[in-house]
Amino acid sequence: MAPDVFAPATLGPARLRNRIVKAATFEGRTPHGQVTDELVAHHLAVAEGGVGLTTVAYLAVAPEGRTHHEQVVVGEDTLAGLARLAEAVHGAGAAIAGQVGHAGPVANGRSNGVHALAPSRMPSPLSMQLVRSATEQDLSRITAAYVATARTLVRAGFDVLELHMAHSYLLSSFLAPGLNRRKDRWGGPLENRARLARQVARAVRDEVGGEVAVTAKVSLADGFRGGVTTEEGLEVARLLEADGTLDALQLSGGSSLMNPMYLFRGGAPVKEFAAAMPLPVRWGMRVGGGRFLREYPFEEAYFLDKALRFREALSMPLMLLGGINRRDTMEQAMAHGFEFVAMGRALLREPDLVRTLEEERRAEGLCIHCNRCMPTIYSGTRCPVVEEAPFPPT
Template identity: 40%
Template sequence: MVSKLFTPVNIGPLTLRNRTIRSAAFESMCPGNVPSKQLLDYHHSVAEGGVGMTTVAYAAVCQSGLSFDRQLWMRPEIVPGLRELTDAVHKEGAAASIQLGHCGNMSHKSICGCLPVGACSGFNLYSPTFVRGLRADELPEMARNYGNAVRLAREAGFDAVEVHAGHGYLISQFLSPSTNHRKDEFGGCLENRMRFMDMCMDEVMKATGNDMAVLVKMNMRDGFKGGMDIDEALLVAKRLQQDGAHALVLSGGFVSKAPMYVMRGEMPIRTMTHYMDCWWLKYMVRLVGKMMIPSVPFKEAYFLDDALKFRMALPDMPLVYVGGLVSRDKIDEVLNAGFEAVQMGRALLNEPGFVNRMKAEENARCNCRHSNYCIARMYTLDMACHQHLDEELPRCLKREIEEIEKKG
């Protein structure tokens, strides 16, 4: 088959120069919750490297939606900085998207400024912290936060937004039977659990108008017993199509319950704790981290089998494949299976110019070795590949990374 990779593709009102998208892998490059030069430089490098669209990751739609102190928080004062980023991306011929979401219960008062909120009250070990369930009368305002964030994204020059409805964040917490135990009209059957998602999408679609593309990242499976599985996820996908989404990004996993289902491979626990500041958390994670974050084997295109079921069930819906793409051969296979575009995260962190290299080399493969050092470091510092650090890593971290890479 002739490769579709470097042909244009339409997502709603937006045309991309090729079918590659930098996924919304959290950069952790926004100290003080504002865009930094580092964030601009990274996304500019990916745009310069040939990508069709780059996605700025995990911007909180309001302060209570913050998970990290190095995460974007959408508000008017950051618009000029984001405009510099989108201008730089556009000069290289790429489109710019921004992922918008709310972390729900996966935060702490010291970060989000209040007792964390979620679909239900309870205790979250992820932080750890108590959590307050949102009242029904608070949900319309929470949904409006998504629309307001879209308006700010338009003002900042973004061509698209990606609504985060997966990975166990707020919308996902309403969708999943594991985290939604509500007794009102927003809990119980799937139809009720989709109501908050519908409210958010209504606000998003009103705010995007006719000139912005709307992608939604969603779970095909939550990745653990008692979570949302593929039968319900297919119904969620069909509802999102009815809600007006222009494309779906098909993912899976729950950050608080099945984190490596999202990313695959093994979490380098020693590396993660090496960068932690909190002594007791460092000790606890080192002690029980392997049990809390069990490994899930990596294989290239690890979500493809599930994603093909969505392709069959949604013949008219643009679908974006994400998950474990590191070679042109596999990307061509995915596109030829009927997906409109592909997203890459770790591959473009390892090699921002990978798309241009694929254009020059039919058998191009990036040099990511799947040690997940970048993810272990991300929770405290910026996301960075260990192969391109200026500083020398301690010997114990080098050994851990080498051991994980050998297993892969």
């Protein structure tokens, strides 16, 4: 019998009041790299709205690992704010996860004031700089930074650590043969390309033991030539499962560097993104944004077919992500054997959607998948449709 998506569940050592996760979506509420009242309010809204677990994004392990300078680097100077955030979420009855990562080639080196890192040297369309190839010393330092970040988040009271292994961020970029052209032990065969992700997961698990849950966001497919394919993504997942370092995998897709709309199906907000970008990126977006922001039609649970291949091959807990807006979709996910469902844009439109669905006041959310929320990450992530509505949604 399929579990009730609204009933309590466990994720590793963490106890959740239901099986619904707010997926990590950068909130745009840390202008000075510190937790703000606005960030607390953002997560408090979805916690009060009924989610079992809300995920803070994006928590960088190192300064060059930020996508841009307005992000939290986890450390002693951000510990107090993170603890305040965790306490607020717990007070509303939800658990809290931190998405832990290093942006790698997705980082804007010009914004951060330090060159970005990648498996191999490459030009950056974000900073108009060259991204340098990570050295052995860099990889040792970054692995240690993941460990230190994990310990700090445990001290701050977080329940779950989500390791970012997707979207062409550093760990994911090592997996992609088109981005990883190395000839050393970090490149070539998939087992070598997966070495860094597995090393980080092992180091974090060794540090935190069973104090908190450790999960990873992984790719069902990157959606670009030279990216991680579904077959390779599945093999990486098998390796991670065999290592025994993770409590669950969240199944995602796309590349923030090469093909972001593969994850965000629906409208492609080229005009809105161009308006939000600094010069000269704005000009480039206006001219070539339609090629970068490819439009994919939206359909409910659009990753389900690929995710079912992972479900059939793996025994570990899995979180289904991608276009989940309806109660019946959540129930079908449970029937298919997924242990959790993750929601992003639907909760941005309606922070109280989980409560609404649980109480059967409505069967589906109001999000129209226009994706005009995406460019608002630079000014406080929000739903423009709600701002424009003459009356509150009912």
